[in-house]
Amino acid sequence: MDFVHPVSSVIPGAQGQVLAVLAETSAELNLRTVARLAGVSASQASRVIPGLVDLGLVERREVPPSSLFCLNRENEAARLVVELARLRDNVLERLGTAAAELPRPPASVIIFGSFARREADRTSDIDVVFVRPDEVDPDDDAWTAGIDRWRENAAATTGNDIEVIDIGLTAAVGKLSDGGQLWEEIARDGVAIFGTSLQELRDMADA
Missing domain, CATH: 3.30.460.10 (Beta Polymerase, domain 2)
Structure with a gap:
């Protein structure tokens, strides 16, 4: 097992990298910050995050002119991601x-x-x-x-x-x-x- 990147080793690609970042913090982050911390491009993050919001794993809050994102820790699937991060x-x-x-x-x-x-x-x-x-x-x-x-x-x-x-x-x-x-x-x-x-x-x- 890759214990340095446990989430992205089980959930490959940009989706796993984004979830790994959100699992490590309770703070709300804008899309560019998520992308930077996840090591993906802003365009990759913008393609992945809406799907995670639709699934209920990620919460979005509009703060014009941007949006803020955080892991929905009440979501059971998101809780499993947190356990994987730990x-x-x-x-x-x-x-x-x-x-x-x-x-x-x-x-x-x-x-x-x-x-x-x-x-x-x-x-x-x-x-x-x-x-x-x-x-x-x-x-x-x-x-x-x-x-x-x-x-x-x-x-x-x-x-x-x-x-x-x-x-x-x-x-x-x-x-x-x-x-x-x-x-x-x-x-x-x-x-x-x-x-x-x-x-x-x-x-x-x-x-």
Whole structure:
């Protein structure tokens, strides 16, 4: 999935680009502003927007000599567009919930890389650190099966390949303190979706 442009990747062309702009703001915009923000020409926007108004997704208010447009957030189809625009946040929530349901809950699950930086497109892997409680053996069958199941569910949820780093809690704390470029990136960009927060892990590293 393209998480940078989720709306226009599902609704192609100028229509998707216009809807993506309107989904990101509650402000009323004139046609030229919509076109500029959407990266389409004014003529393209002028062809697309009337159809969206007719469908009820977009509201038009006349302010002579121009018209102002905004997404009709009471419209059910428009609400789905808004949910699509929020896809990344919704995915993070689902992946965190799935981690909480594992038979061997991790100490922490951290998303990093392009997805954490809001840069993940359809070609991007989603990079994840599973921090294993120290009392759980890395070869524990329930633990490894849980990660495999989570990875499969995450791939189905996102449409992207999932890359997992499996590391013990004490080792992860040490890596965050002095683990090289990769762990500097995790500390800087990572998003904890379950368990111990990155700040708490960093505090443990500094203790």
